[in-house]
Amino acid sequence: MIMNRRKFGLMAGGSTLAMIGATGRGYADTPDVSLLQTTLTPFGSERAGNKAGTIPAWTGGLTAVPAGMSWDPTKTLPPDFFASDAMLYQVDSSNLAQYEGLLSEGIQTLIKDKGFYVKVYPTHRTHAAPQWVYGNIAANVARVTPQNGTYRMGFNGGYGGIPFPFLSSDPAEAGAQAMWNHEQRFMAPYMVTTVCGYTVEGGSPVLVSGQTVYWKSGYYQPNGSPSTYNGDSFDTFLRQFAPPTAAGGESLGYLTSNPVAHPFQAWTLLAGQGRVRRTPDLQFDTPSSYVDDITNYDENFGFNGALYKYDWKLIGKKEMLIPYNNNGVFWVDAVPMHDKDYYNPEHVRWELHRVWQVEATLHQGERNVLARRMFYLDEDMSLVGLNDSWDAAGNLARVQYNLIANFPNLPGNLCMNTISYAMQTGNYVSNNGAYADPPYNAPWRFNPLPERYFLPQTMAASASY
Numbered sequence: 001m002i003m004n005r006r007k008f009g010l011m012a013g014g015s016t017l018a019m020i021g022a023t024g025r026g027y028a029d030t031p032d033v034s035l036l037q038t039t040l041t042p043f044g045s046e047r048a049g050n051k052a053g054t055i056p057a058w059t060g061g062l063t064a065v066p067a068g069m070s071w072d073p074t075k076t077l078p079p080d081f082f083a084s085d086a087m088l089y090q091v092d093s094s095n096l097a098q099y100e101g102l103l104s105e106g107i108q109t110l111i112k113d114k115g116f117y118v119k120v121y122p123t124h125r126t127h128a129a130p131q132w133v134y135g136n137i138a139a140n141v142a143r144v145t146p147q148n149g150t151y152r153m154g155f156n157g158g159y160g161g162i163p164f165p166f167l168s169s170d171p172a173e174a175g176a177q178a179m180w181n182h183e184q185r186f187m188a189p190y191m192v193t194t195v196c197g198y199t200v201e202g203g204s205p206v207l208v209s210g211q212t213v214y215w216k217s218g219y220y221q222p223n224g225s226p227s228t229y230n231g232d233s234f235d236t237f238l239r240q241f242a243p244p245t246a247a248g249g250e251s252l253g254y255l256t257s258n259p260v261a262h263p264f265q266a267w268t269l270l271a272g273q274g275r276v277r278r279t280p281d282l283q284f285d286t287p288s289s290y291v292d293d294i295t296n297y298d299e300n301f302g303f304n305g306a307l308y309k310y311d312w313k314l315i316g317k318k319e320m321l322i323p324y325n326n327n328g329v330f331w332v333d334a335v336p337m338h339d340k341d342y343y344n345p346e347h348v349r350w351e352l353h354r355v356w357q358v359e360a361t362l363h364q365g366e367r368n369v370l371a372r373r374m375f376y377l378d379e380d381m382s383l384v385g386l387n388d389s390w391d392a393a394g395n396l397a398r399v400q401y402n403l404i405a406n407f408p409n410l411p412g413n414l415c416m417n418t419i420s421y422a423m424q425t426g427n428y429v430s431n432n433g434a435y436a437d438p439p440y441n442a443p444w445r446f447n448p449l450p451e452r453y454f455l456p457q458t459m460a461a462s463a464s465y
Helices: 033-037 096-102 105-114 131-143 171-183 297-302 327-331 456-462
Strands: 089-091 118-120 145-147 150-156 190-201 204-217 232-242 250-256 265-269 310-323 349-362 372-378 384-390 396-407 412-422 427-433
Touching (some): 118 349, 171 349, 250 456, 297 396, 297 412, 327 412
Antiparallel strands (some): 089 118, 145 150, 349 372, 372 384, 396 412
């Protein structure tokens, strides 16, 4: 049911809850949308930099190729726009104690146990979006409502921008809202990428998926509105061409913003078969065949799918080191990026950013092999930059981080690769990666796609054997 009143708040610097227009009941009845053009960015993050000067102010993001650089987006992946930056410092086992407050428990464990290290560079707040997205974010403040009285179950009324630029003063509501912002983060209305996935098992990298992915964002269409939106946030059609045993396989999935009203739907076509099958299993903690079952479907991009398996809690906001502005990875071959024990940190750029910290614990009566999860979401992108997960016995089971790349031609930042460490086996996975070696160096395309790409009825007809 629709709540009669909505609760909003704003986390200010550190992790102090600073209410906007708070009433005696402890929440703001009417968020001040004008703040999204003054003290806050259009995404609801703090426009100002931090007091130390180590995080700059947001000044509009990266919306054009920097002066002195050139790039033809029809021919190549985007260059590293910050290749000339000098590294500020490196965090490794020798100085971990000095920086551990800026790192997640999982990253600290990788440094202690595996010799991992983090290369830190100057912070650039590059995220941006088209003006029509900014308009939708502001409009969402007044039109988004919860499903069945709780955002854990989904939301209604939002369109074309993150649904919650102002988070609730109730930590449980705010945690779910922050995760919906992650799920509904800005993506191009259409996108085609050629990417690969590698697993490193027993110290050796193995190509487990080479695929062309076609994306359609029903939620992000410039001429759309809540009245025309059918609940399908992102439609994804995937066609595999590698390794040889998987070539010809296809899958299609509809991710929704309200899984109660519009349940997740998925179809698969196995390599060598002409039959399209409806599958209910490409979600939650079902192991993902695209990464050799090392991670689960709800771990894609840090978290993916319905929220209702968990209770959510917003812990607060803090400054942390997270991967950021990683176009440089596009210009390295895939195999050298996969070292024996970890994804090659030599080419991964980390920066200091403000993040929302959100904890997930299993809802009573629900099950998932990951019983507790901790997420750190970049305040500008709303993307999960880092996350750690524990099993039911309290053992650290998974450490993940996302790499993002800059596309000023959108404009905006997009998630380019998810790195996942299975801590109890020593294996790790990289998924959705683009690299310098063909065919994974194909430019990402943002042109409109025919509707037939996203219809299960046409999957078999377009399949190759």
